Amino acid sequence: MTSLQDIVSLAKRRGFIFPGSEIYGGFKGFWDYGPLGVELKNNLKRLWWQTMVYDREDVVGLDAAITMNPQVWEASGHVAAFTDPLVECKNCHKRFRADHVVAKKKLSAADLTGEDKLLLFCSKGEEHDFTEPKVFNLLTEVCLGTTEPKQKAYLRGEITQGVFVNFQNVVSSTRVKIPFGIAQIGKAFRNEITPGNFTYRSREFEQMELEFFVTPDDKESQRWFTYWKEQRMNWYVDLGMNPKHLRFREHAPDERAHYAKAAEDIEFEAPFGWSEFEGIHHRGNWDLSRHKLTYKDESGEEYIPWVIETSGGVDRSALFFLLNAYHHDGKRTILKLHPQLAPFKVAVFPLLANKEKLITLAQKVKTELSRSFITAWDDRGNIGKRYLAQDEIGTPFCITVDFDSLKDDSVTVRDRDTTKQDRVAIPKLQDYLSPKLE
Ligand code: ATP
Numbered sequence: 064m065t066s067l068q069d070i071v072s073l074a075k076r077r078g079f080i081f082p083g084s085e086i087y088g089g090f091k092g093f094w095d096y097g098p099l100g101v102e103l104k105n106n107l108k109r110l111w112w113q114t115m116v117y118d119r120e121d122v123v124g125l126d127a128a129i130t131m132n133p134q135v136w137e138a139s140g141h142v143a144a145f146t147d148p149l150v151e152c153k154n155c156h157k158r159f160r161a162d163h164v165v166a167k168k169k170l171s172a173a174d175l176t177g178e179d180k181l182l183l184f185c186s187k188g189e190e191h192d193f194t195e196p197k198v199f200n201l202l203t204e205v206c207l208g209t210t211e212p213k214q215k216a217y218l219r220g221e222i223t224q225g226v227f228v229n230f231q232n233v234v235s236s237t238r239v240k241i242p243f244g245i246a247q248i249g250k251a252f253r254n255e256i257t258p259g260n261f262t263y264r265s266r267e268f269e270q271m272e273l274e275f276f277v278t279p280d281d282k283e284s285q286r287w288f289t290y291w292k293e294q295r296m297n298w299y300v301d302l303g304m305n306p307k308h309l310r311f312r313e314h315a316p317d318e319r320a321h322y323a324k325a326a327e328d329i330e331f332e333a334p335f336g337w338s339e340f341e342g343i344h345h346r347g348n349w350d351l352s353r354h355k356l357t358y359k360d361e362s363g364e365e366y367i368p369w370v371i372e373t374s375g376g377v378d379r380s381a382l383f384f385l386l387n388a389y390h391h392d393g394k395r396t397i398l399k400l401h402p403q404l405a406p407f408k409v410a411v412f413p414l415l416a417n418k419e420k421l422i423t424l425a426q427k428v429k430t431e432l433s434r435s436f437i438t439a440w441d442d443r444g445n446i447g448k449r450y451l452a453q454d455e456i457g458t459p460f461c462i463t464v465d466f467d468s469l470k471d472d473s474v475t476v477r478d479r480d481t482t483k484q485d486r487v488a489i490p491k492l493q494d495y496l497s498p499k500l501e
Contacts, residue, residue: 065389067177067334071261073396074385077456079103080262092258092266094378099456102406102437104269104381108248110403111271111375114298115246122244122273123237127225129250130205133216138353139224141202141217149199149256152191157181160256161196178259179335203252203266218252223372225249226274227350234358241358241368242287244275248377260335262378269377276358276368284345287371288325292343295373296329299341299380303401304387308332312339322349324369331383340383341375388457398457399480402500405457408436409496412449414465416442425464428474428489432462435493436500454479460496 074080079100083093096104116124136142148161159182167175167182175183185191202220206213219225226245233245248271258264275291277284292311300306314326324347328339348367351357359365388400402408409432413425422442432438439458441449446463453461463475468489476495477484487495 064334065386065391067261067386069389069391070382070385073389073398073455074100074261079385092255092264094262094265099406100381103384103400103404104377106404106406107377107380107384108269108271110302111298112246112248115244115271115273119244121239121242122246122275123233123239125226125229125233125245125247126249127222127229127247129219129252130207130216131219131224131228133214135224135228135354136202136217136220139227139350140353141220141224142200145202145220146198146200147256148196150193150196152185152193154189154192155185157185157191158256159191159193161193163257164191164193177335178257182257199256201253201255203254220251220253221374222247222249222251222270222272223274223374224350226272227354227356230276230351230354230356230358241360242275242277242283244273246271246273248272260333260338262382263333263335263338265378268379271375271377273373275371275373277371279348279366279369284324284369284371288343288345291371291373292327295341295343295375299329302384302404303399304331304384308387310337312337320344320346320349322347329375331386333383333386338379340379341373344372344374346370346372395451395454397454397479400457402459405459406437407439407453407456407458408460408500410439410441410449410453410458410461412441412446412461412463414446414463420469421464421466424468428462428464428492432492432496436496450477450482459500462492 077099078097081095081097082089083095084090112124116122149158150161150164151158164182167179183190203218205216205218207216208214226247233239249269250267251270252267255264255266258266275287277287296309299309308331310330312328312330314328319326323344325345327343329341330337330339347369350370351367357365358368384400384404385398388398390397390399411425411429411432413421415421429438429440439453441452443449450461459479461477465475468474473486473488475484476487
């Protein structure tokens with residue numbers, strides 16, 4: 064199995080993900096996406112938006128502010144209850160989430176490695192001596208305004224509430240009718256007790272969420288819950304995630320928010336164990352009722368809709384797509400990313416970097432392909448090294464312009480996964496690549 068360290072070092076080496084504020088020693092729980100990481104993340108978000116908004120008649124988009132009136136978080140219950148149980152070791156004073164400690168205690172000490180081991184043992188190998196758990200609120204506070212004391216507000220702990228507080232605005236400004244959804248992608252912030260496992264648990268991260276409003280009816284809402292579960296799982300599988308490493312996990316009753324009528328997570332089998340990266344939640348009428356919002360249907364009947372939510376993490380998905388795509392066959396490291404997710408779709412090489420005619424033709428090929436596909440250029444080292452470098456970042460096709468190209472107007476196209484090479488006429492390149500990249 065791919066180790067997390069394989070991905071951490073590839074991500075750094077090739078410009079996917081860097082530690083945040085690295086030149087100042089980093090900042091725990093914060094990460095920066097490099098030139099390739101931003102492309103991967105943008106591809107994920109674009110494909111999600113395409114599926115959840117553009118391909119449907121019943122979903123509209125929204126982009127709410129990150130910082131909202133603090134009353135929003137009072138009403139939503141976050142100020143009182145957006146908490147994790149915190150324990151502290153009386154000896155080494157490290158702090159952990161009590162529920163994570165309990166989960167790890169079920170494993171034998173021999174199975175524990177890395178960050179998991181730190182949950183149970185002090186650096187000297189002795190077991191931690193924990194305090195009783197206390198409640199720790201995850202909301203990140205900010206201070207605003209020019210007069211002292213400044214106004215306390217919060218960076219949003221989930222992007223969800225921005226949708227609920229705009230429910231009425233969306234209903235009255237568009238033609239949506241229940242059942243309908245509001246989709247949003249954006250940053251959320253949590254003062255996590257133990258950020259870790261690379262980007263998996265960060266303090267700043269992005270969510271992609273749908274809040275789908277349905278009539279307050281058990282059967283109808285259950286039907287939509289099942290529908291969205293399937294839709295979301297299929298989305299990951301269609302983008303190349305191996306179904307063997309995916310599963311649903313139903314929340315135990317004591318794990319569910321008190322208002323939730325049902326909750327299931329989509330989990331990925333990560334090197335650090337099965338881990339949530341999207342939740343499908345039946346939130347009932349909790350949020351709209353807390354914000355005192357209702358819906359009036361065409362017959363004039365007024366009611367509080369129920370909500371089915373799909374809440375995914377962009378960063379956790381990006382990490383799991385990288386883990387899923389990583390292959391090493393002894394000679395090559397290949398990121399077998401779905402072409403739609405790959406940062407570059409095609410790379411163009413002149414066979415030699417010092418032959419002007421080759422460069423000119425290769426540049427022409429690159430310029431033309433760039434109109435349709437994100438295209439890389441490489442003229443360093445030999446062709447073999449260039450192939451290896453593109454395999455490692457997941458570029459599905461490499462195109463070499465050689466001396467024969469100057470005579471026959473054709474190029475060699477090499478496939479990342481099979482390494483099979485085809486000779487393709489330059490004017491036919493677009494037709495050759497398009498179906499393979501879709
Ligand atoms: P966990 O139990 O792992 O703390 P959660 O159940 O609190 O997660 P949700 O509140 O359901 O998570 O958030 C929805 C999604 O947002 C998660 O499935 C995940 O993809 C993402 N997410 C939540 N917290 C983080 C985090 N600290 N870092 C990165 N992504 C996160």
